[in-house]
Amino acid sequence: MGILFTYDKFPLLVVFNPFAGRKQGQDQFNKVVRPALDQSSTTFYLIETTHHGHAQSYFKENIQQILIELAQSFGIRSTHTGGSEEVHATSSAVHSSSATLRIMVLGGDGTVHEIVNGILTGLVESPLITDVFRPKVVLSVVPTGTGNAIATSLNITTVQTAVDRFLAGNSTPLRVIQVSKQAHEAVKTDSANNNNGHLLSSVPPRWEPHVYTVVVNSFGLHCATVHDADGFRFLGNERFKVATLKNIVILKQYRARVDFYGPVQRYDRSSKEFSSATHVNSRVVSTEPSLTLSGPFTYLMFTKQGSLETGFQPTPLARTSDEWLDVLAVQNVGRTQILKILGAAAKEGKHIEMEKVEYYKVKAVEFESSGVGRLCVDGEFLNVQAGPQGRMRFEVVSDLNIQLFYVYN
Numbered sequence: 428m429g430i431l432f433t434y435d436k437f438p439l440l441v442v443f444n445p446f447a448g449r450k451q452g453q454d455q456f457n458k459v460v461r462p463a464l465d466q467s468s469t470t471f472y473l474i475e476t477t478h479h480g481h482a483q484s485y486f487k488e489n490i491q492q493i494l495i496e497l498a499q500s501f502g503i504r505s506t507h508t509g510g511s512e513e514v515h516a517t518s519s520a521v522h523s524s525s526a527t528l529r530i531m532v533l534g535g536d537g538t539v540h541e542i543v544n545g546i547l548t549g550l551v552e553s554p555l556i557t558d559v560f561r562p563k564v565v566l567s568v569v570p571t572g573t574g575n576a577i578a579t580s581l582n583i584t585t586v587q588t589a590v591d592r593f594l595a596g597n598s599t600p601l602r603v604i605q606v607s608k609q610a611h612e613a614v615k616t617d618s619a620n621n622n623n624g625h626l627l628s629s630v631p632p633r634w635e636p637h638v639y640t641v642v643v644n645s646f647g648l649h650c651a652t653v654h655d656a657d658g659f660r661f662l663g664n665e666r667f668k669v670a671t672l673k674n675i676v677i678l679k680q681y682r683a684r685v686d687f688y689g690p691v692q693r694y695d696r697s698s699k700e701f702s703s704a705t706h707v708n709s710r711v712v713s714t715e716p717s718l719t720l721s722g723p724f725t726y727l728m729f730t731k732q733g734s735l736e737t738g739f740q741p742t743p744l745a746r747t748s749d750e751w752l753d754v755l756a757v758q759n760v761g762r763t764q765i766l767k768i769l770g771a772a773a774k775e776g777k778h779i780e781m782e783k784v785e786y787y788k789v790k791a792v793e794f795e796s797s798g799v800g801r802l803c804v805d806g807e808f809l810n811v812q813a814g815p816q817g818r819m820r821f822e823v824v825s826d827l828n829i830q831l832f833y834v835y836n
């Protein structure tokens with residue numbers, strides 16, 4: 428890309444998606460964001476997305492060069508060895524943790540998802556990120572999308588609030604969920620040993636990262652809703668409501684099994700607290716799940732965000748910054764009941780007090796659909812094969828080279 432910054436301080440990268448939400452981003456940028464950046468003498472570099480996938484491909488292609496220039500602006504030397512770039516601290520006074528790449532996102536959750544995936548895929552097998560140089564990538568999420576789950580979960584509901592939080596400069600980790608598929612040879616071995624559709628091997632399968640998510644992964648009614656809501660974009664935020672009602676009218680039950688690995692906590696309605704639902708020693712990497720939900724599911728989601736849009740809080744106790752994955756499961760309920768449950772979820776998460784609503788905090792989830800199925804991963808869709816071949820794993824990994832992200836809060 429060849430951005431060679433000559434500024435004293437590395438500029439803020441502003442990613443602007445003009446298509447997000449009701450396409451009000453340009454107006455908000457001109458009226459609120461730009462004046463605030465100018466007034467605070469914040470140098471910025473504007474990246475306007477022109478098509479779906481643009482933010483992702485931009486960062487995939489450019490992140491290495493951006494980080495090299497960031498390192499240089501922090502006084503860290505880079506050298507070129509054997510076709511790859513490495514960075515070295517030139518003085519012990521330079522702490523890797525002080526290097527911060529700031530990205531302001533004018534868009535919705537889909538744009539944040541693209542940036543995170545672009546950066547992580549652009550850094551695969553890169554020697555750039557090491558203990559010497561592990562920069563923070565801090566995102567200022569300016570809510571100009573439709574759902575704006577990340578911003579809303581941080582209680583950032585206006586463009587002005589987002590700008591104020593950016594200028595205040597405090598941040599919290601934005602944990603990334605790794606979504607993995609089974610490595611090819613693992614699937615072969617398992618299906619060869621497998622008569623009843625369940626894994627019999629004594630060796631845990633090998634998983635290959637497929638995508639990273641920061642908002643919500645879902646199956647069943649929620650996934651069908653997100654899928655159909657795209658056709659109602661002209662309605663703005665109402666598009667989710669309309670798509671939900673459509674899918675309740677034609678309500679289906681979705682056959683799948685869900686296995687939890689490692690410690691599991693379940694929300695207890697009487698104490699209004701989470702308590703352990705498994706043996707304390709349950710291991711995250713194991714062939715034995717610590718708990719299984721056998722479905723069929725009406726509604727199922729795995730998420731890191733407490734709010735998916737203003738007021739709608741299916742997992743109200745989720746925290747962007749911790750290492751738990753929040754799971755909401757509603758198994759096999761009818762139209763009247765799911766309407767009541769979603770109505771209560773839209774009243775700031777009151778549904779977690781209702782019968783038939785299961786709310787867990789887990790470390791890792793494996794999902795297996797009984798038939799060919801569809802998963803929604805941060806608004807994108809994954810078609811999954813039936814049975815063990817299509818098994819997917821979701822976990823908040825602790826790998827420091829993946830957990831690079833923070834959000835201004």
Ligand SMILES: Nc1ncnc2c1ncn2[C@@H]1O[C@H](COP(=O)(O)OP(=O)(O)OP(=O)(O)O)[C@@H](O)[C@H]1O
Nearest residue numbers: 447448476477479480535536537538572573574575
């Ligand atoms: N110039 C563009 N024209 C058309 N689509 C674009 C353009 N730039 C980005 N996109 C796509 O727009 C889609 C929607 O963006 P985004 O998800 O950020 O907003 P949203 O769907 O309105 O909000 P949310 O995800 O918070 O509900 C993304 O899939 C993105 O790839």
